Amino acid sequence: MKAEIISIGTEILLGHIVNNNAAFMAQGLASIGMDVFYQVTVGDNHARLSSTIEAALERSDVVIMTGGLGPTVDDITLQTIASVTKRSLVYNREIEKEIKASFKRRKIRPPKEVFRQAYIPKGGRWLSNKIGTAPGLIIRMGEKILIALPGPPRELNPIFEKYILPLLSKMSGGGIIKSRVLKITGLAESQVNTKVKDLLRLGPKVTVGIYAHLGEVDLKIMAKAKTKREADRGINKVASKIKNRFGDFVLGEDSDTLESVVGGLLIKKRKTIAIAESCTGGLISNLLTNIPGSSKYTRANVVTYCNKSKEEILGVPAKLITHHGAVSPQVCLAMAKGVRWLADTDIGLSVTGIAGPAGKKKNKPVGLAYVALATKKKGVVKKYFFSGNRTDIKLQTAQRALDMARRYLLDAG
């Protein structure tokens, strides 16, 4: 079955609010195996809303509208539905009762306009709104269903979950869609794409999609099936293929992040870490301490922005900075060793680079960054060039540092 979402409201057309409702309902519809091929946003305008509803009824089985059910004259969704479906609006005493009760609870006298919301198109079923006063509406038209729901998310969400999803799930035959995301780091989107080209054309029961973010590429596996078990089976098969192909480049699944995985590994392997940051300015420390339980492996992290602090706090030899510059593999490694010594931890992790927009030097462009890791026994340092603005460069540098720690910890005893 095909569903279509129509969002009604000038505030979306003007960009004053982001259309979270559409995403919320789309997720729910996907979870019950219902296809959504179109989402349309239109204003509170009779002609345009009419033609949008007509087009939707033409091409979709279920049309879900949100917004425009308020008590003011701007709100014309119900009138438009009535005219498109050639039904009259009738006054409903039960809705009137609900509205009165709602105002009584809030100890406010209901203004006259609010009772406009007690009118519904003839033959429609109304859905109780426990938060606001605009009821939801369901109209069956032969094989097709027209649904209208209030726009405010706190009113929409409970009605959608309580009435709409169960109803549509029953109608669509009870199939489900499950999904799993495998997160890949350290490879560009095009590199990932080359390795999974064949999997991108699996369909229609199991599909794989590529979604690139800064420093991370997600492979989303989706399975349509009759049961959860069948869906899981389909997903597992593809997931193990992907894991075989990418190995350590897979950082985790679904809600995993680089920092949550590094945090988990630190706890599992009983290691402590200290971080010395220059260009990332505290971002790595901030990310790692977003993870509950980070006090188990964190003692002290430092941001050494100026040369003097690198020398005085971390004990980086002044000579190294003079000879090689603060943004150099030598200084980066010395920072990792220095912070490990300062905080007395198993691992020292460090970054130094040029986040821009100013600060580039001869042979040292904006985006140049070094990442180093030191333990009692060894030290490694890597060089990178990143593009983007200041925060992009900070984030990519932080990701490579966390990934260096992740890879070290995976192998660590």
Added chain:
Amino acid sequence: MKAEIISIGTEILLGHIVNNNAAFMAQGLASIGMDVFYQVTVGDNHARLSSTIEAALERSDVVIMTGGLGPTVDDITLQTIASVTKRSLVYNREIEKEIKASFKRRKIRPPKEVFRQAYIPKGGRWLSNKIGTAPGLIIRMGEKILIALPGPPRELNPIFEKYILPLLSKMSGGGIIKSRVLKITGLAESQVNTKVKDLLRLGPKVTVGIYAHLGEVDLKIMAKAKTKREADRGINKVASKIKNRFGDFVLGEDSDTLESVVGGLLIKKRKTIAIAESCTGGLISNLLTNIPGSSKYTRANVVTYCNKSKEEILGVPAKLITHHGAVSPQVCLAMAKGVRWLADTDIGLSVTGIAGPAGKKKNKPVGLAYVALATKKKGVVKKYFFSGNRTDIKLQTAQRALDMARRYLLDAG
């Protein structure tokens, strides 16, 4: 002139991502007085995308598409535009050059597929994408304009602002909508609401809206007018009323943030700052170093998570920690003084608290936080209780610390 936005991507139809692009572009279009009557989201499907583009060209003057320009076989926007507009796709050597240069900067060898992005419909103008490899596209068809832009916001936004808005603004020649946001920090939404109730009913030429975020309340003033000057006059009148009512609680306007304002004040007043963080874990340091030029006032910041590091690195007396606990006004103030001494700066700023979910003690609940500021002459400390999850508490603590610095700097000579 009427513009229509078509967002292309299965991930939006499935609700995996929220359609921020549409809101971003809609805002921009409103700011140049261009009407947006429809926003449509459709998947990477040739037939459905074709009919969507055709319907849009029928009813709108400007059709802006985003997404589906990537290098993979899923990405069919350009092919579909070519077939709808009956143009052939031609290989463009200049785009090829840009793509090669982009990979060269990143020191990655470009895979073959990426050069699919060098094809554009004949007669189209391509727009340079400095962040990714997919160029933007403009096709003029008589009076109508078809525009295709990359989907990732960090690629879309600069192209939209640099090329699209100026072009469309010239074409539309009409009235404008201007807006200004005044940002208020340190007051709850309900407190702000009480103070501006009368202004919320100004309309229709000048309107004020309230938007609450964590730790910040935005008042958005919008004016519709024939000219920028007329709009500015309307906005200025309301803005000065709001500023009079809220005084120092107004942290700034539009793109200002607490950290950008603090950074600006530090530079203006030629002061340096050092930060010692416990529960915020590097967040304050990260925020302040997001601001270009932060190396002017930053020398060293530290995250002292364990007691030992507070003693050893910051010189907090062990006795203070034993007597009062690490989360206490005494320790917080000693941290601020200690980090100021360590980094040899004008200002020392510090926080200590319990971000949760674990870590609460008798009389010290999750959400308790202290914020302190020390200078050569004085030291102040404040106590707060915050609610929310771990990152909410981190953010609110960081905001109050930055606001303490802001208020100090406003008065500083």
